[in-house]
Amino acid sequence: NFIQNKSENILTLTFEELKEHFFELKHIMLTIKNWSKTEYYIDEKEKPLFHVTPETGWMNDPNGFSVYQGKVHLFYQFYPYKTEWGPMHWGHQVTEDLLKWEAYPVAMAPDQDYDHIGCFSGSAVEADGKHVLLYTGVSQKDGKEIQNQCIAIGDGKTYEKWQDNPVIKGDIMPEKFDRKDFRDPKIWKKNGRYYCVVGNRYEENCGQIVLFSSADYKNWRYEKVLLRNDGKNGDMLECPDYLEVDGYPVIICSPQNMHAQKYEFHNGHNSIYIIGDAEKEISDFAWEKKRNLDYGLDFYAPQTTELPDGRRIMVAWMKSWDARVMTKGQKWQGMMTLPRELKIKDGKIWQSPVRELEKYKKNPTIYTEQKISGQMSLDGINGRVIDMTVEPTNVEGREFKVDVAHNEEYTTTFTYYPEKHQIEIDRTYSGVNADVVCVRKIEIAEKHHAPKLHFIMDRYSVELFINDGEQTASVVIPTPLEANEIIFTSDEAATVNIEKYEITFN
Ligand code: FRU
Numbered sequence: 001n002f003i004q005n006k007s008e009n010i011l012t013l014t015f016e017e018l019k020e021h022f023f024e025l026k027h028i029m030l031t032i033k034n035w036s037k038t039e040y041y042i043d044e045k046e047k048p049l050f051h052v053t054p055e056t057g058w059m060n061d062p063n064g065f066s067v068y069q070g071k072v073h074l075f076y077q078f079y080p081y082k083t084e085w086g087p088m089h090w091g092h093q094v095t096e097d098l099l100k101w102e103a104y105p106v107a108m109a110p111d112q113d114y115d116h117i118g119c120f121s122g123s124a125v126e127a128d129g130k131h132v133l134l135y136t137g138v139s140q141k142d143g144k145e146i147q148n149q150c151i152a153i154g155d156g157k158t159y160e161k162w163q164d165n166p167v168i169k170g171d172i173m174p175e176k177f178d179r180k181d182f183r184d185p186k187i188w189k190k191n192g193r194y195y196c197v198v199g200n201r202y203e204e205n206c207g208q209i210v211l212f213s214s215a216d217y218k219n220w221r222y223e224k225v226l227l228r229n230d231g232k233n234g235d236m237l238e239c240p241d242y243l244e245v246d247g248y249p250v251i252i253c254s255p256q257n258m259h260a261q262k263y264e265f266h267n268g269h270n271s272i273y274i275i276g277d278a279e280k281e282i283s284d285f286a287w288e289k290k291r292n293l294d295y296g297l298d299f300y301a302p303q304t305t306e307l308p309d310g311r312r313i314m315v316a317w318m319k320s321w322d323a324r325v326m327t328k329g330q331k332w333q334g335m336m337t338l339p340r341e342l343k344i345k346d347g348k349i350w351q352s353p354v355r356e357l358e359k360y361k362k363n364p365t366i367y368t369e370q371k372i373s374g375q376m377s378l379d380g381i382n383g384r385v386i387d388m389t390v391e392p393t394n395v396e397g398r399e400f401k402v403d404v405a406h407n408e409e410y411t412t413t414f415t416y417y418p419e420k421h422q423i424e425i426d427r428t429y430s431g432v433n434a435d436v437v438c439v440r441k442i443e444i445a446e447k448h449h450a451p452k453l454h455f456i457m458d459r460y461s462v463e464l465f466i467n468d469g470e471q472t473a474s475v476v477i478p479t480p481l482e483a484n485e486i487i488f489t490s491d492e493a494a495t496v497n498i499e500k501y502e503i504t505f506n
Helices: 015-020 021-032 033-037 355-360
Strands: 057-068 071-078 090-093 100-110 118-127 128-140 144-156 160-161 177-190 193-200 208-212 220-228 239-247 248-255 272-277 300-306 312-317 341-343 350-353 362-377 387-397 402-408 412-415 422-426 437-444 452-458 461-466 471-474 485-502
Touching: 015 422, 021 100, 033 387, 057 090, 057 177, 057 272, 057 312, 071 355, 100 128, 100 144, 100 160, 118 144, 118 239, 128 177, 160 387, 177 208, 193 239, 193 300, 208 239, 208 248, 208 471, 220 239, 220 248, 239 300, 239 312, 239 341, 248 300, 341 437, 355 362, 355 471, 387 402, 412 452, 422 471, 437 471
Parallel strands: 057 118, 057 300, 118 177, 144 177, 177 239
Antiparallel strands: 057 071, 071 090, 090 100, 118 128, 128 144, 144 160, 177 193, 193 208, 208 220, 239 248, 248 272, 300 312, 312 341, 341 350, 362 485, 387 452, 387 485, 402 412, 402 485, 412 422, 422 437, 452 461, 461 471
């Protein structure tokens, strides 16, 4: 609109206009031929097809995942100027079907005295017809970093920070609650009242989630602690989310610095959930009941929203703070998982790819009761943007392997060990050029039959849904796209059903 309202053939801009419309102009420049020769240009084919990635630069946590005026909005921790973390902005993308995303102008930059170090993670809600963002403003006071909660109010495209920020300061909490580690508010509305949960540190080593409430989302009062960890395994609890799934209250959060516990938790930063008490207006949660949300190598800081049709959808940052997994020369870093539908069954969260994916699944290749012995490839079973289900009906040997993104140089291996009821993920040969974790083992929850393995691949990632989403595993691979074979290996006879689709927008 801005360009159309300019009548000249030659576009002249004031510096103020350039500043205000920088990102719209960048979009236009993307369509200009010479742009593709500049160092800033990123060919869409160098990115995943349907997973959210930053337009350029760095992305971490999903923020403000919400429905506003009928469209799904996803904001994210964004540093546009490098493929590294830096002072946090809020990037913004919008979708109508959870798969095709449109980039909107950056919603917030760290430009105020209360957020000059960064606009950290937060959430969004539709309120009084406006789109309200609640986020953590990070600043410095007397040489010390402090974190407070702030709001910005917008129309779905442009957002203005509230004049009376911060709206929740740490000093309204009891004294031993940390003022520095106090971040990542998640807002929701229940029975006419706003609530938000915020991650916090208690004394030295404990992480906790604190609850606040408000009549108008601007004036908040401290309520109580909803969850505190045991101070032994993990400390700060980042990115809490309070949600309801199938009538059960659930808390999700990402504890930092955990120690591995069997195959449930890995060392470092994990993402967990706990199911609460459905009888309470706002439930509290028992740390001992925690479970892992994803058993892969790259999954952190998930956030959920409820769609108008009642589905609870979750998206997470498909990356680990400790791993740098990028293709050579890649000009962006970080991506989101596929949005997943959540449900509760047998006291656990089950996840499945959003059903909108169905309409982009084309060209099926199907094998029924296919015998696998030794190492085999199968006609039509290959690709890097695919949906593939492998369902073993009989595995006689000690291991059954599926190798994806494979050629003579690269491979990523998923091995099923029937005797141990385990799946091992191995990306050692996927082209990772840093010393990052490449192998993880999963204990399969369902032990009565061989696991149904549903793989979703989108160029540089593999998301595995085990047994219809009872467990999931997300993995990023930096493998060059020409490695697109899929190999099946069984040491003894095995029989499998395979169903593979290409995923395409054409
Ligand atoms: C989690 C996190 C959040 C914080 C943000 C900063 O990945 O550390 O706690 O708000 O990233 O970018």
